[in-house]
Amino acid sequence: MTTPNPSSESMLERLFKLSENKTSFRTEVLAGVTTFLTMCYIIIVNPMILSETGMDHGAVFVATCLAAAIGCLVMGLIANYPIALAPGMGLNAFFTYSVCLGMGVPWQTALGAVFISGLVFIAISMFKIREAIVNAIPMSLKLAIGGGIGLFLALIALKNAGLIVDNPATLVGLGDLKQPSVLLALFGFLLVVVMHHFKVRGAIIISILVLTGISAALGLSEFKGVVGAVPSIAPTFMQMSFEGLFTASLIGVIFVFFLVDLFDSTGTLVGVSHRAGLLKDGKLPRLKKALFADSSAIVAGAALGTSSTTPYIESSAGVAAGGRTGLTAVVVGILFVACLFLAPLAQSVPSFATAPALLFVGVLMIQGIVHIDWEDITEAVPAFLTIVFMPFTYSIADGIAMGFISYALIKLLTGKASTVPYMVWIIAVLWTLKFALFGG
Numbered sequence: 001m002t003t004p005n006p007s008s009e010s011m012l013e014r015l016f017k018l019s020e021n022k023t024s025f026r027t028e029v030l031a032g033v034t035t036f037l038t039m040c041y042i043i044i045v046n047p048m049i050l051s052e053t054g055m056d057h058g059a060v061f062v063a064t065c066l067a068a069a070i071g072c073l074v075m076g077l078i079a080n081y082p083i084a085l086a087p088g089m090g091l092n093a094f095f096t097y098s099v100c101l102g103m104g105v106p107w108q109t110a111l112g113a114v115f116i117s118g119l120v121f122i123a124i125s126m127f128k129i130r131e132a133i134v135n136a137i138p139m140s141l142k143l144a145i146g147g148g149i150g151l152f153l154a155l156i157a158l159k160n161a162g163l164i165v166d167n168p169a170t171l172v173g174l175g176d177l178k179q180p181s182v183l184l185a186l187f188g189f190l191l192v193v194v195m196h197h198f199k200v201r202g203a204i205i206i207s208i209l210v211l212t213g214i215s216a217a218l219g220l221s222e223f224k225g226v227v228g229a230v231p232s233i234a235p236t237f238m239q240m241s242f243e244g245l246f247t248a249s250l251i252g253v254i255f256v257f258f259l260v261d262l263f264d265s266t267g268t269l270v271g272v273s274h275r276a277g278l279l280k281d282g283k284l285p286r287l288k289k290a291l292f293a294d295s296s297a298i299v300a301g302a303a304l305g306t307s308s309t310t311p312y313i314e315s316s317a318g319v320a321a322g323g324r325t326g327l328t329a330v331v332v333g334i335l336f337v338a339c340l341f342l343a344p345l346a347q348s349v350p351s352f353a354t355a356p357a358l359l360f361v362g363v364l365m366i367q368g369i370v371h372i373d374w375e376d377i378t379e380a381v382p383a384f385l386t387i388v389f390m391p392f393t394y395s396i397a398d399g400i401a402m403g404f405i406s407y408a409l410i411k412l413l414t415g416k417a418s419t420v421p422y423m424v425w426i427i428a429v430l431w432t433l434k435f436a437l438f439g440g
Helices: 006-016 025-039 042-053 057-079 091-103 107-125 129-136 139-161 180-197 203-217 248-276 287-304 315-320 326-348 351-371 377-392 396-413 422-438
Strands: 085-087 164-167 171-174 309-311
Touching: 006 326, 025 203, 025 315, 025 326, 042 057, 042 085, 042 091, 042 107, 042 203, 042 326, 042 351, 057 085, 057 287, 057 309, 057 326, 085 287, 091 107, 091 139, 091 248, 091 396, 107 248, 107 287, 129 422, 139 164, 139 180, 139 248, 139 351, 139 377, 139 396, 180 203, 180 351, 203 326, 203 351, 248 287, 248 309, 248 315, 248 396, 248 422, 287 309, 315 326, 377 396, 396 422
Parallel strands: none
Antiparallel strands: 085 309, 164 171
């Protein structure tokens, strides 16, 4: 790998403080490539999910690449952290299946909700409000929200793979296991699991590409090529609509976008930074700058035409490879820009090829529920309801609502009302009023 010349080296030193963080240009670049390989599946999965709302696939593809690039570059250049950002899994599912398809909200209005949630995020990131909200939410509910989203993604994956189909008698049933697409999806999932076990970099994207290749070879899908012209972003660019956005139901949508990203971003930032040894006395220096990177990427992403952007836990792969500074994130951002020319490949991927990726992300997201205090029934039941209501109602928002309402109610009836943070009471009352006045 080419080492930069002395002048550029000194510039990189000033920007990223490489020597202070005991790293080098070569190490940071390799870390950036590693992180990118673990998360680049999003350029294929995100357009596929969002296009179900009626959004143009090509435009969403471009928006995904650019939103990820903007988030990574801001995180790298301003916050100087080796943490990459891209449109978040779970948030894109909420956008598509809960808001647009479930509630019948036009995708333009849903983008408006994402935009407003980003502005709210910017506002609270400038003050201590973020810490107050995060600290006030019980750990059991935080962990349950992540686990519930994991199950929700798993349900979508199984449906896309044809492994689960609707059944008039039992609501859902097992699909036809003899179908080639179903068999390929199962093979893809096993492939991801085995490669992940042996720590193969880019396991998810490799699985997607292998299934796409096999599918095209068998004539199950059309292969449109690898490299091509960058699609037009015009169909989604600045298409946000704010009409009817401030009705009770859509305020609830904005709140869910905000709440999920708040937990996701905070947890990822702290988790990855801890692994990199960047925490000082248990706290994250330059936290405001890191949160600004996240929130500005959300706003930019909504303007471009994608759901909420968030820090990726896959950044820990780059940290494990030695990444310690924002140069890692900048490398990831540059690679996302380079992906703009891969639109034909993204459009060649059949839905069953991305199903293993969604299912595996579900596995990773549900792991956190082991830290819930299952022995305390007043903590276990609200967490359980949060987790199960998300897939069974096909709504992340309903799962969050049931979690908060049940938490407050159970604590009240068991004489533990004084242990419930005021923020939980507020959220529980708001959700109750929403259901009482406007239904589910």
